[in-house]
Amino acid sequence: ISALQKGYNQMLCRTLSERNSEITSLKNEGETLKRDNSVTAGMVTSLQKDILARNEQVQQLKEEVDQLKRQNKEKEFQLEALNARCSALNEELKKEGSQKEHREAQEKELKHCKSQIQDMEKEMKKLREELRKNCSEQSMIYKTLREKSKLEQFRSQVIKATYGQAKPCQDKAITDQQLIEKITQVTEDNINFQQKKWSLQKESHSKQEETAKNMEKLKAALDSCQACMKMSCCSSDLKREVDLLQHLQMSPPVLGLQKVTLDILSHSLSWLEETEQLLRDLGIQLSGSDKGSWDFSFLTLVA
Template sequence: ISALQQGYSQVLCQTLSERNLEITSLKNQGENLRRDNAITSEMVSSLQKDMLAKDEQVQQLKQEVNQLKSENKEKDHQLEALNSRLEHFRSQVIKATYGRAKPFQDKPVSDQQLIEKITQVTEDNINFQQKKWTLQKETQLGLCRQEEVADSVEKLKKALDSCQACMKTSCCSNDLRKEVSFLQHLQVSPPVSGLQKVSLDILRLSLSWLEETEHLLQDVGIQFSSTNKWQPSSPVVA
């Protein structure tokens, strides 16, 4: 009996020891499961938060995509309107550049052809403006030239009138010589200077004839008194 009791005690102790080990193992497994469960719960919670954030991002992206689609659609409408206006402007440029006649009956005008035509028209316009400016300048110079000639004619006329008045009176050669000297130094422009030269030649001939006449009269004893000398007033240069 004592041996049986001892054996039973040993078996019981072994069984209890095994139970304790099993309980300890189960406790450890339970702790591990609780820890794993906590970690899993945290991961699930984090994933749920991430999913919510992703959903919000997806919704925001959808809104942005819809807005971009709407903006692109509006841009397309604006681009179509702009292309229409550009095409209208291009047709107006072609009409203004080529006129009513179509440059190419069967082919549309290319951009390169239009650019070359615009360049040609621009160059022609520049040449026309240059010719117009040159003509205006020549016309202005011609008017200035006419005014200068008219002024010279007026000065020559006054000088010749003074010479004529001197010759109509009983003037001596000294008086006529003064008139000739004044006419000789009178500043006039061509072609009036040619008339001045011809007039000087005639007056010098008259002066020479008058001087010879005075010498002949002096040779025969006729003297000129101061009362017979006409003192012409000096002509005023205009």
């Protein structure tokens, strides 16, 4: 029992202590609530003041709103007038815009036409250049063809000149190499012919000079014979002159004339020797005045 009492007392003590704690806590909360209430009362008073001020502001705002509404109505009237004016201006602007668009479209079309004209002019210029180039090329082709035709004609003339009337091969065309070889051969033949001709002309000229010299020698010898016969008609003198004439070195055709002259003079010398012998046989002595009385005029003709 004492233990139960002791336990009961302890439980009561704990309960009392807990109740004291709760009471203390409640007191504290009550004080806190009092403070909060006083604060809340102050806040309510402040809020009431604020509400009064707000009500005054609301009233003032209502008045301002009414004033603004009146102003808005006036501005709406002004806006309607402005809208009407703007509509009229828009119509005018639309008309001007359509005209401007039309002008811009015309200007754009004009620019496009100008661009096309410039492109066409460039194309025409290009075509003219190509035409001029083609004409130049065509003229060059015509010129080349004419030159080729002239060359062919010249080649034909060269072939006729080198080969004559008949070609070496009638069924085959003459190649350029064959023609060059033939021209070379003809040129060499012509050069050889010219050299032979020049040699013959030189030889003929030298022969003519030699003939002229021989003629001068023969004429001098004949003149000497004629002078001798005119001064003296002794056979010994004439024989000496004939020997001199016979020993002269002559070349054809003067050699033939020398032989003919020697034959004539030999006959004359024989006739003179026979005449002198006949006169000596007859005992006739030829005097100095009789010498030179023989007629040897034929020597003048020979000379």
